[in-house]
Amino acid sequence: MTAQPAAPERRRDPDGTRSEILEVAQQEFARHGYAGARVDEIAARMRTTKRMIYYYFGSKERLYVAVLEKAYAEVREMERAVQVEHLAPVEAIRTLAELAFDHHDLLRDFIKLVTIENVHQAEHIRTSQALTNLGTPVLDLIEAILEAGTASGDFVACLTQGADAIDVHMLISSFCFFRVANQHTFGALFGRDMSAPEHRARLRAMVGDMVVAYVRGSGA
Incomplete structure (x- = not known):
């Protein structure tokens, strides 16, 4: 009896195939946006067919x-891995901001995707139940740090200005997003490579200082 040929690798590993499609698709969407990305190109890069991707x-x-x-x-997995609870409030919020800077440096495609989705006014995110139920672990962590800092008297702004975890998270994200998303335009306009190693440490420290200054308030 003639042995049957082995099934193609993609058929034997559907989870692996799905992950591979997502990886290539992430690069394409991040590079070209939702409108500009082409499923044909994703299929070509994977040496497969558009039909399989739609399958x-x-x-x-x-x-x-x-x-x-x-x-x-x-991103949420990275947030869950952050361990700053053992630090005093000021050092904890500074370290959290600096780690967020590191994470954004590693997740360039994520920043591009968020920027693209902002252009579309989050219409695709709203269709995803997984995203609406994903939660934001870092908000709970920031809230705990703010409560500790308020109790210790370190974070004046939390009392006088009503600063909360969402405010702080938005402040950190906006700085990190702006630095990554605008590095090319800044380079063209001002002649400074925002991704150069000699600037990175300074910018990392800057985001930490900025967040600490915000939560401590003008009376600190």
């Missing part, structure tokens, strides 16, 4: 939403 994800929009879900899940 796994159904449509370009559903593929894009799955990419967003993957990107946000990776």
Whole structure:
């Protein structure tokens, strides 16, 4: 009896195939945006067919939403790994901000995807139940740090200005996003390479100082 040929690797490993599609699709969407990305190009890079990609994800929009879900899940995993509870409030919030800077440096595609989704007014994120239920672990951590800093008298702004975890998270994210998202335009306009190693340490410290100054308030 003639032995049957082995099934193609993609058929034997559907989870692996799905992960590979998401990885390539993330790069394409981050590079070209939702409108500019082409499923044909994703298929060509994987040496497969557009039909197979639709078999796994159904449509370009559903593929894009799955990419967003993957990107946000990776960020949340990084947030869960942050350990600053053992530090005093001022050092904890500074360290948290600096670690966020490191994470944003590693997740360049994530920043591009968030920027793209902002252009679309978050219409795709709103369709994802996974994203709306994903939560934000870092908000709980920031809230605990702010409560400790308020109790110790270190964080004046939390009392006088009503600063909360969302405010602080937005402050950190906006600085980190701006630095990564605008590095090319800044380079063209001002002749400074924002990604150069000689600038990185200074900018990392700057975000820590900025957040500490905010939560301590003008009376500190």
